[in-house]
Structure formats: C-alpha cells, structure tokens
Amino acid sequence: MTTVDLASMPSEVARRHHDDAPVHRPRVVRRASRDTRDSMRPRIRLAMIVFSLAFLTIIGRLVSLGMMEPVPGNYGVNPNDAIATGRPDIIDRNGEVLAADIKTASVYGEPRNIIDPDEAAELLVTVLPDLKVDALRKRLSGNAGFAWIKREITPKQRQAIHSLGIPGIGFLTENRRFYTAGPTAAHILGLVNVDNQGIAGVEKYVDDQWLADLHAAGFARGEELDPVQLSIDISVQHILHDELAQAMERYSAIAASGIILDAHTGEVMAMASIPDFDPNNPVDANKPDRLNRITAGVYELGSIFKSFTFAMALDSGAVTMNDRIDATNALRVGRFTINDFHGKHRVLTVPEVFIYSSNIGSARMAMKVGQEGQQAYLRKFGFFDIPKTDLPEVAAPMMPKKWSDLTMMTIAFGHGLAVTPLQVAIADAALVNGGKLIPPTFLKRSRAEADKLAVRMVSEETSRHMRDLFALNVEKGSGRKAAVPGYNVGGKTGTAEKAVAGGYSANKRLNSFLAAFPMDDPQYVVLVVLDEPKQAKDGGGATAGWNAAPTVEAVIRRTAALLGVKPRTIQDGVVLVSN
Structure with missing residues (x-):
C-alpha cells in the first residue's frame, strides 16, 4: 500500500486530493441536528407555557391591585395629593372679582x-x-x-x-x-380653611352645593371653573360698610349692622356687620362679637315691628285708615302696664298711632285681630321659621313659651319675639312692593325668576296704605332725619330696650330704622341696627330717630345713584322724575 504525504505535496495538489476524498461527516452531522431539534421542542413548549402563566399571573395581580382601595400609610405618598383644591372666582353683580385663587x-x-x-x-x-x-x-x-x-x-x-x-x-x-375687598364683604363671602375648603359664608355654600362633590369625584382640581356671581354691588357694599363704621364710632355703639335689599327680586345688594374680620387673615373670625348680626343674630327689634301689626290689622279688615284708637290711658294687663314713650294721652287716628309710635294704640290694634289672627299673619311673614338663604350662618327665631294676651300686646310693638334683621327686611319688602314676599338671595336673580317665587302676603291696597304711612313718618314723625331730598324716603324707627336677666335694661338699647325708597315706587329696602348707641358728642338724643335714622339717610344719599334710582320731585301730587 502506497503512502502519500499530503504535507509534502504542492498545495494545489493537496487541496485537490482533499476535495476528491469521500467525506461522510456532513450526513452524520445533519442527522444529529434534526434529532436534537426534535428532542428540544417539548422543552421549548414547556418554557413558553411557564412564561405565559407567569405573565398572566403578573397581569392579574396588577389588575387586582388597581381595583383595591388604597391603604392608608406613610409609604408611596404622592405630595401632589396634598395640594389645596382649586375654587371658582366669586364676582359681584357687575363682574368685579371679590375672591380668587x-x-x-x-x-x-x-x-x-x-x-x-x-x-x-x-x-x-x-x-x-x-x-x-x-x-x-x-x-x-x-x-x-x-x-x-x-x-x-x-x-x-x-x-x-x-x-x-x-x-x-x-x-x-x-x-x-385672596379676598380683594378685605373685611368689607367678609360676612357675605365667608372664608376657607388651609386646604382651600369653604367653612363659612358663600364659600361654604358653594362647597355644600356642588364643589365638594366635584372635588371628591376627582374633578375641578386644576381646571378653570365658571365664576360664582353674587347679587351684591361691591361699590354699594363699601358705602354701607363705611357708614356703619362711622355710625359705630359717632354713637359709641358696641356694634352696627345693615342690609340693602331689592324689594322686587329679593337680591341682597349689600350687607355688613361690624365688628367683622379680614378673611385674608381671619385670626378674629371666631370671636363672639364677630358674628353676622343680620342673619345669625336674633333680636327684639322694638317699634319697627309695628309695621307688621299695622299691615295685619289693615289687611284683615279689623282696622281701617279712618279709624280712631284710644291711647288716652295706659293699658294694664295683670301686674304689667303698657305705656307710650311720648304719649299724647288722647284718641289717635291710625296714621297718628304710626307716626307717634304708640305702644298703646298698637296693642289695641292687635287685640282687634286676636291671638290666632296675629299668629297666622306672623307665620305668613316667616317670623316663625328659619329664613332660607344662601348663607349657612342663619339663626332660628326665639318664640314666646306661652302666647297670652300680654304676649300678643307686647309683640304688637316689638317685644316678646326675637327674629333676625334679615327676616324683618324681607317682610318689609312685601309691605311696600305690592304685597308679595320674595325669598332673599345673595346670588344674582332676575325679576322674572323672583316673580315665580313670590307669595302674596297682603293685598295691594294694604301695601299702598303702608307706603303712605312710611312716607308720612319720615315727613312728620320720628323718621324725619332719614329724609333725603329727591328720593322720597319712607320708614319706621325702632328703639328697643335690650332684654337682660330678669327683664329689660333701662339704659341699654337696640336702635333701628327700617326704610324703603322711593316711596312712590319702592325699589329698595334699607335696614340699619345699632347696638347700644350713645348720644352723639355734638348733641341730640339716644333714640333711633337721632342715630339709626340719620345713618340710613347717609347710606341712601350715597348709594341711590349707584343703585340706578333717579331723583324726583312731587308737584301737586304728581311725581316728576329727573332725567
């Protein structure tokens, strides 16, 4: 057998010899690879199944975690969840911004x-x-x-x-x-807490009505919200607040409050109560003397309540404008005696009972109506219920425990029933606007919307008589200092001794003046209440005609034009309106 040394052969010969040689290795390799793949397929399928199950398990766990309620704890807290929620702007009736974020x-x-x-x-x-x-x-x-x-x-x-x-x-x-007007409208706007949630006033009303639910649902946390438009005119509000502050200082009163109400829509055009607080820095907001006295305080308001006694007596037919009432002598009921402050000690006409503010005459008129009739009218006027309004700070009236004859007589001239000044302003609007009671609102409202809510209290004839009595009282009675030339103001004074333990104080008074203007076509009602006013340094008296009435005069004189009321004169019984 011949041996060939490939290494010694030329490279080309060696390569040719190598190429010509029969090689069986490729066939063996191909068979081994096919067998390996066949044996690996079950393993691959098993791995795919295992990974698919693991993936499905992870997805299922993620879904279940997503549906679980969050567990309170300190881990995984998102700081952005603690950010105070957004609120809508609050604007006045003319679009002026009063509160904003x-x-x-x-x-x-x-x-x-x-x-x-x-x-x-x-x-x-x-x-x-x-x-x-x-x-x-x-x-x-x-x-x-x-x-x-x-x-x-x-x-x-x-x-x-x-x-x-x-x-x-x-x-x-x-x-x-941020509240642009500071304390000026504090009791209307209210305030928010550190988390920007409303806790008083209109701010709380907005939360209670819809904003809190919207936030709870995860909405309105950064989006623009439509502004909330109020009924108040901030310019009129500034004037009312300023005049109350001046009156409080001038008459050394411990508090002063007031409201201006649209007689035909029930819209509150302005409302203030002093002392107040700054909602931008509300450190004094919870002090007892900072309450909103117009809606959250109840008082026996004295003689301004005679307005409702007269309306009741006239509307029921128990008394007419031509009747005469005997006020010659004091009324004695058991151990109590009812006197007049400035008694005439004679028989008075019905208008004289009003302008002289006779307690005796008012009590006799109530007697003609009777207990049941008196209660029915006062209930109609809303004096037995909590007034429905947009502000959460509203007080319930304080009712007498027993409605006796004495109770009937004292309530006739404003003692024995404590109500909010807001209720009195609402009811007075019904006396002068034609006889319709309209619920109050701090939100802007149209005349058409108000008409749908109106409820008749007294007849148009009774309303006309009340307008005449109010105008006569400012012309000839205790309200003369409320007269504003050109604006035909009418109204009623109230000087009430404050209730104290064991009876009434002889030297602490709550003075008020209830007005409307212009009396030929009343558009607005104004009520001012001064708590414990003293005699002014420049003289005068301490009754409502000397302090509450001139305060109303100043308010009307400064706000009438802003409220759109044109001056007028009366010639031969004809009203001439200035252009």
Whole structure:
C-alpha cells in the first residue's frame, strides 16, 4: 500500500486530493441536528407555557391591585395629593372679582429621605422661626413618605430654604384664597380653611352645593371653573360698610349692622356687620362679637315691628285708615302696664298711632285681630321659621313659651319675639312692593325668576296704605332725619330696650330704622341696627330717630345713584322724575 504525504505535496495538489476524498461527516452531522431539534421542542413548549402563566399571573395581580382601595400609610405618598383644591372666582353683580385663587408655595419633608432630622429641623427653624424645633424634629423623623412643614410661605422663605440644600425637603405650589375687598364683604363671602375648603359664608355654600362633590369625584382640581356671581354691588357694599363704621364710632355703639335689599327680586345688594374680620387673615373670625348680626343674630327689634301689626290689622279688615284708637290711658294687663314713650294721652287716628309710635294704640290694634289672627299673619311673614338663604350662618327665631294676651300686646310693638334683621327686611319688602314676599338671595336673580317665587302676603291696597304711612313718618314723625331730598324716603324707627336677666335694661338699647325708597315706587329696602348707641358728642338724643335714622339717610344719599334710582320731585301730587 502506497503512502502519500499530503504535507509534502504542492498545495494545489493537496487541496485537490482533499476535495476528491469521500467525506461522510456532513450526513452524520445533519442527522444529529434534526434529532436534537426534535428532542428540544417539548422543552421549548414547556418554557413558553411557564412564561405565559407567569405573565398572566403578573397581569392579574396588577389588575387586582388597581381595583383595591388604597391603604392608608406613610409609604408611596404622592405630595401632589396634598395640594389645596382649586375654587371658582366669586364676582359681584357687575363682574368685579371679590375672591380668587392665587398661587403660593408650601414646604414639605420626606422623612425617610432625610439623613439627619436634628440638623434639618435646626436649619429650617432659622428660616421659619415660628416653628418649634422639637416638634419639627419629631415630624421629620421616621420612615414617613410625606409631612407638611409649613403651608403658604413667602418667596423669600422658599429661596432661603432651597439654599440650605437639605435632602428630602421639597416645595409644592398651592392654591390660596385672596379676598380683594378685605373685611368689607367678609360676612357675605365667608372664608376657607388651609386646604382651600369653604367653612363659612358663600364659600361654604358653594362647597355644600356642588364643589365638594366635584372635588371628591376627582374633578375641578386644576381646571378653570365658571365664576360664582353674587347679587351684591361691591361699590354699594363699601358705602354701607363705611357708614356703619362711622355710625359705630359717632354713637359709641358696641356694634352696627345693615342690609340693602331689592324689594322686587329679593337680591341682597349689600350687607355688613361690624365688628367683622379680614378673611385674608381671619385670626378674629371666631370671636363672639364677630358674628353676622343680620342673619345669625336674633333680636327684639322694638317699634319697627309695628309695621307688621299695622299691615295685619289693615289687611284683615279689623282696622281701617279712618279709624280712631284710644291711647288716652295706659293699658294694664295683670301686674304689667303698657305705656307710650311720648304719649299724647288722647284718641289717635291710625296714621297718628304710626307716626307717634304708640305702644298703646298698637296693642289695641292687635287685640282687634286676636291671638290666632296675629299668629297666622306672623307665620305668613316667616317670623316663625328659619329664613332660607344662601348663607349657612342663619339663626332660628326665639318664640314666646306661652302666647297670652300680654304676649300678643307686647309683640304688637316689638317685644316678646326675637327674629333676625334679615327676616324683618324681607317682610318689609312685601309691605311696600305690592304685597308679595320674595325669598332673599345673595346670588344674582332676575325679576322674572323672583316673580315665580313670590307669595302674596297682603293685598295691594294694604301695601299702598303702608307706603303712605312710611312716607308720612319720615315727613312728620320720628323718621324725619332719614329724609333725603329727591328720593322720597319712607320708614319706621325702632328703639328697643335690650332684654337682660330678669327683664329689660333701662339704659341699654337696640336702635333701628327700617326704610324703603322711593316711596312712590319702592325699589329698595334699607335696614340699619345699632347696638347700644350713645348720644352723639355734638348733641341730640339716644333714640333711633337721632342715630339709626340719620345713618340710613347717609347710606341712601350715597348709594341711590349707584343703585340706578333717579331723583324726583312731587308737584301737586304728581311725581316728576329727573332725567
């Protein structure tokens, strides 16, 4: 057998010899690869099944976690969830912004990411000295995911804290409520808490009506919201607030309050109660003397209540304008005696009973109507119920425990039944607007909308008689100091001794004046109440004709033109309106 040395052969010969040689290895390799693939297929299928099951398990777990209620805890807290919610602007009837959200910074900590709580607390207190270092250190310790440090800090404080470079300290931009008029309309607008939630006034009304539900559903947290338009005119509101503040100082009163009401729509054009508070810094808001006395205070308002006694007597037919009432002598009921403050000690005509504000005459008129009739009329006027309004701060009337003959007589001239001034203004509007009671509102309302809500209280004839009596009282009676040339003001004074333990105080009074104008076609009702006013330094008396009446005069003189009432004169019984 011949041996060939391929290595010694030329390369080309060797390559040809190699190529010509029979090779069986490829066939063996192909058979081995096919067998391997066949054996691997079950394993691949099993792996695919395992991975598919694992993937389905993960998806199922994610879905179940997504449907679970969140568990309260400190981990996984999103700081943005703590941001105060957004609120709609509040505007007056002319579109002037009264309340709006502004952006402000707040600082928070993530305790689990704070390396040294002691150092962090001490550094933060150098910028925020009103914080207690021990309390702050405790708040920043532990594994909590989120903790407020301080809400509503200044831009300067934010920059100073940022410059400290403390790990785990962050900032959020929040909504903060700003009230453009400050205290001027505080009792109407109300205020919000630190989370921008309404807690008083119109702010709370908006939350109770729809905003809180919208926020709870996850909506309206950053979107633009339509503004809430009020009935008030902020220019008129400023004037009322200013005149009440001046009256309170001039007559050394402990409080002053007032309201201007549209007689035909029930819209509150202005309302103020002093002392008040600044909703931008409401540190005094909860003081007892800062309540809204127009809606949340109840009082025995004295002689202005005679207006309703007259309307009741005239409308029931028990008395006519031509009748005469004997006021010669005091009325004695058991051990009690009813006298007149400035008694004439004679028989009086019905208009004289009104302009002389006779307690005796008013009591005799109530006797003609009777207890049941009196209660029916007062119930119709709404004096037995809590007034329905947009403000949550509304008080219930204080009713007499027993409705005796004495109760009937004293209520006839304004003692024995305590109601809110708002109720009196609403009822008085019904006396002068043709006899229709219209629920009050602090939201803008049209005349057509008001007409649908109106309920007849007295006849148009009775309403006309009441307008005549009001006008006569300002012309010749106790309301002369409320007269405003050109505006035909009418009204009724009320000087009520304040109820104290064991009876009534002889030197503490609640003085009021209830007015409407112009009396030939009443458009607005004005009520001013002064609590414990004293004699002015420039002289005069301490009764309502000397303080509450001139305060109403000042309010009407300054607001009539803004309210769109044109001056008028009366010649030969004809009203001439100025252009």
